[in-house]
Amino acid sequence: MPLVLYYFPLSQPSRAVWGLLLLGKVEFTPKVIDIMKGENTTEEYTKLIPTQAVPAITDDDFAIFESHTILKYIVRTHNLHQFYPQDSKQQALVDAYLDWHHTGTRNITLFLRDFIWGPIFFKRPAPENKDQRLKELEYYLSFIEKIFLGEGKFQFIQNQPTLSIADLSLINELVGLFSMNYDFNQHPILKKYVEHLFSIPEIRETNKDYFGLLGHMKQEEYNDFIKQYL
């Protein structure tokens, strides 16, 4: 039976896994789990995935969640090693990014959740320390440019020769910044990276729904760099 992908197009880790399945031309059955409608909290889904996490996959009876684990599992079971190096040093470098991502890059989504989506979609009041959180976010973005993109010298994370699962994880978080009309001129290296990754059709494909939503929201006029993608 082909893999089943439980995903939500507005979820960044969902888009990373979806992107790999498209890039690797893996046969899969897509099942949208709409988190906004609480479809991840049904009895049926909770039985399958007790954390109610999205994305998840099932491979016949085997169920797995956590996007980075899913990405690696797909690579190993479908021989997609071009997306995740087998050489132990190169693999360790990609793993180091993927681990750091959880407490580093993921601050983008945590910021958006607290200050943009929470207030708009869930009427949740934003915390009071916005300036401090923004400062921390800037720190992490500079870090990505300096360390993982080699001050702009690397085309892909950790100077890998081709796109890896680390890039799939990063790019989908980075475009979260579109929803706050972020001025990418502050980070020209990230700007170049976004342009480069979006030259890949599968990355554009998996972000269509998210960009569609942004186009509808029109909270303010988006800057030119972001507008070209919506």
Added chain:
Amino acid sequence: MFKLYIDWISQPSRACKTAFDILHLKYETIPLWIQYGQHKTEEITKLNPLQQLPILVDSDGFTIVESHAIIKYIINSRNIQTTLYPSDHQLRAKIDQYLDYHHGNTRKCFTYYYNILIAPKLGIKTGDDILKLEQVVNQNLSYIQNYYLKDKDYLFGNNVTIADISACSEIMQLNTIKFDFDKHPKLLNWMLRVMEIQEMKDSHQVIMKIIRKQNPNCIFLNI
């Protein structure tokens, strides 16, 4: 021979040390003290601009950070066959699933510990909601107990794996702040079982000193 830079008070440092000692590897341990800023020296910053520990430097100069990546790198590059991280795809995926979950969830133990014990000492106001953190920590511990551990001896199968070592090292930190494990009896038993491993005991000697001072009635002082 590789070098492992650690801080005994850093939970991920202890996880790496314990794993490598269980595997009887020969390496140089360089203990540093984050509390004295030794992670921010020019030498360490050159090795890891993130200024975080642990750091591994292999004999050819290859440097790697992030504890889970470090442990996996050694197991992969030395071709070590071990029950700590078995090669079966599905079992490995389940262990990876826990190790990914760890960063955003179990690691909240560190945030809670930091807010209770460290931030006040340094006069830092973190802005974190301590009551909320305590709730989250309890939720995460329940989850590990009821979803991963259930009635087994270890998180995955019959043997200790790097998931047990990483999780237990992290959760042990809570003993320095008198955390009440009464809501998590199975988890407590599992921790005691994992702490029976000599290499875990060795890695936790410094933490035990802190526990003796901060929490003298702690059950772990008797193991």
